Amino acid sequence: MNLQTGTYYWxxxxxxxxxxxxxxxxxxxxVLIIGGGSSGAQCAYLLxxxxxxxxxxxxxxxxxxxTTTNTAIIQYSGERLFSDLVNSFGRPYISRHLQxxxxxxxxxxxxxxVGDIDCEFTRxxxxxxASYKEDVQKLQxxxxxxxxxxxxxxxxxxxxxxxxxxxxxxxxxxxxxxGEINPFAFTHNLFDYxxxxxxxxxxxxxxxxxxxxxxxxxxxxKNNHSIQARHVIVACGYEGLDIKKEKKTSFVSxxxxxxxxxxxxNFSSWYNKTLIWETARPYTFIRTTKDNRIIIGxxxxxxxxxxxRDRKLIxxxxxxxxxxxxxxxxxxxxxxxxxxxxxxxxxxxxxxxGKYDEYPNCHFLFGFGDNGTVYSMILSKIIxxxxxxxxxxxxxxxxQNRPIKPS
Numbered sequence: 158m159n160l161q162t163g164t165y166y167w168x169x170x171x172x173x174x175x176x177x178x179x180x181x182x183x184x185x186x187x188v189l190i191i192g193g194g195s196s197g198a199q200c201a202y203l204l205x206x207x208x209x210x211x212x213x214x215x216x217x218x219x220x221x222x223x224t225t226t227n228t229a230i231i232q233y234s235g236e237r238l239f240s241d242l243v244n245s246f247g248r249p250y251i252s253r254h255l256q257x258x259x260x261x262x263x264x265x266x267x268x269x270x271v272g273d274i275d276c277e278f279t280r281x282x283x284x285x286x287a288s289y290k291e292d293v294q295k296l297q298x299x300x301x302x303x304x305x306x307x308x309x310x311x312x313x314x315x316x317x318x319x320x321x322x323x324x325x326x327x328x329x330x331x332x333x334x335x336g337e338i339n340p341f342a343f344t345h346n347l348f349d350y351x352x353x354x355x356x357x358x359x360x361x362x363x364x365x366x367x368x369x370x371x372x373x374x375x376x377x378x379k380n381n382h383s384i385q386a387r388h389v390i391v392a393c394g395y396e397g398l399d400i401k402k403e404k405k406t407s408f409v410s411x412x413x414x415x416x417x418x419x420x421x422x423n424f425s426s427w428y429n430k431t432l433i434w435e436t437a438r439p440y441t442f443i444r445t446t447k448d449n450r451i452i453i454g455x456x457x458x459x460x461x462x463x464x465x466r467d468r469k470l471i472x473x474x475x476x477x478x479x480x481x482x483x484x485x486x487x488x489x490x491x492x493x494x495x496x497x498x499x500x501x502x503x504x505x506x507x508x509x510x511g512k513y514d515e516y517p518n519c520h521f522l523f524g525f526g527d528n529g530t531v532y533s534m535i536l537s538k539i540i541x542x543x544x545x546x547x548x549x550x551x552x553x554x555x556x557q558n559r560p561i562k563p564s
Contacts, residue, residue, distance in 0.1 A: 159463035160395060163470060163496025165225040166415040166450070167341035171274065174345045175352070177219065180359040180382050186212040188544060189376060189386035191364055192393030193219040195227065195340055195530055196522050198347035199537040200390050202268055205354035207545050212384060213348070213356060214376075216363035216393075220344040223394045226413055226498040228454050229343070229530055230432050230444055231265055231336035232283055233258035233308070236527045237506030240298045245505060246560070254507065254554060255306055261534040262336055268534075269338060272353075274346035277339040277447045281432050286318070286329040288437035293328040295436065300330055309333040321428040324484050335432055337444050340530065367400070369516050388544050389519040391511075392537075395501050397521050403511055403557060406525055410466035411500040412473035413454040416490040421449055423488050433484070441480045451490055453477040457500060470497045501525040508532035510539060510555045520544075 188204060190197050193215025204211050233255065242251045269276035287293045300312040311331040319325045352358050366377030369389075376384045391397045398406060424430060424445070434442035434455075441455035456473050460466055474495040481490060502525050503509060511521030520540045524533035535555075542549035553559065 160223055161226050161496055161498035162463070162467045164494045165496055166494040167225050167227075167339060168221070170339055171342050171345060174219070175349045177352070177358040177360045179380060180214065180362040180378055180384075181380075183383045184212060184357070185385045186210045186357075187386070188212070188388045188390065189214070189374070189384050190390045190392055191376070192391065192397070193217070193348070193358070193360065194222045194224045194392070194394055195344050196392040196394060196524050196533040196537065197390075198344040198351075199268070199533050200392050200522065200540065201351035201356050201358070202271070202347040203537050203541040204545070205351040205356055207541070209545070211351070211356045212386070213351075213358045214362040214364060214378065214384070215358075215360050218360050219348055219358070220341050222396070223498065224340050224344050226496050227340040227530065228413060228442070228444065228452055229338045229340040230442060230528065231262055231338055231530060232332070232432065232528050233262060233335065233531065234283065234285065234332060234528075235506070236502070238295060238299050240295070240302045242506055243302070250554065252306060253551070255308070257535045257551065258528075258531055259308070261531045262334070264534050264538070265338065265530065266336065268347060269343055272346040272350040274342050274349060275339075276343040276346050278336060278343075279338075279447075280334055280336050281444070282429055283332040283335045284329055284428075284431040284433045285332070286326040286433070286435050288435045288440070290327050292436040296328050296330055303330075303332075322484070323426045323487065331431075337432065338530070339447070369519060371517050374519065387518060389516075390522060390540055391519065392522040395499060397523060401511060401513060401516065401521055403509060403521070403523060405503045405505065405509060405557060406501055406523060407504060408461050408499050408501050409457040410460050410497060411454065411457045412470065412477060412497050413452065413495065414474050414477045414492050415446070415494040416451045416453075417493045418449045419451060419488060419490065424449070426485060426487055441477060443481060443484075450493070451481065451488075453481045456480075461499075463499075466497050466499070470495065473497065502527075507559070508536055508555055509557050510536050510552065511557045513557075
């Protein structure tokens, strides 16, 4: 799958990241994790202290897939409003999902500090504005729900927005204690931590054969070695769909620009360097980095064809910069890195843990959606509990056959 095209900022932030050998022998293990990106890293981290024999394989180098285009905006809110999700799943269901999202942010913050690599985790507030007047009522409904769930959030009027920012919008939700992170450093930090705990990690080890039986799976690699595992976690992001198609998933093409560093004084008009996004579809979102760059992303296109996606990269780059300067005309920006990538979602707005009869003792981690890092932490914890403890009470919330309508 041609996941992405362009130039990537995140790998430039970590000089000489840890490297791992290719698999050069046959192995047996308790758990095999397929995938060396953020999802696989979180699984490896959570299993590192379990006492189980854990192996990770990655067909390329660690963190070189979708991790390089992950904007790593760490929020509990997502593209689908929680007030809309309640209509599909019911209030108790979404109340639990909300709590798990909030806990996942705390878990990501804790995980970012376990090793020696600076993951650049920073708590940030979020500013979600109404792009159109007709969206104000939706934001008010969302605010009411989040307030009832005791989430720290304010509903800002147009005058309040204008007091804080150099633009005026009809309304916005201002959420506290979200965050941002360097996903490339985060992924390497967790794998480095896991490796030091005894997890075996192999790069440049591509899976090209698999046989699943009731008590074990036998995975063959392209370099002619086999791994026998009691449990398998498929955590290779969108490429997991090459192993098992999941009808609840869909793809669009998205775009991202990372600017050259901006002088620190120029951020005076950007209140608290908040994470900023909007109700428009397609939408744009912006964040800052540790070295004062600005990441601008979005303007998604409904095309699953890489060649169509790639042809629009330069024009989308320029449009993203224009959208940013509509909000902050006083901050002069120049693009340095820009890329386009496939972006996966689900048709009901929740991420998926796939458990399928033809793949016994296997979990597919589909942390798809606009806050995929948060979703991956939720799903990784559930999968780790299901393997180590034999069950997770939250597993049924995210299985591929979860109910669409509340019972």
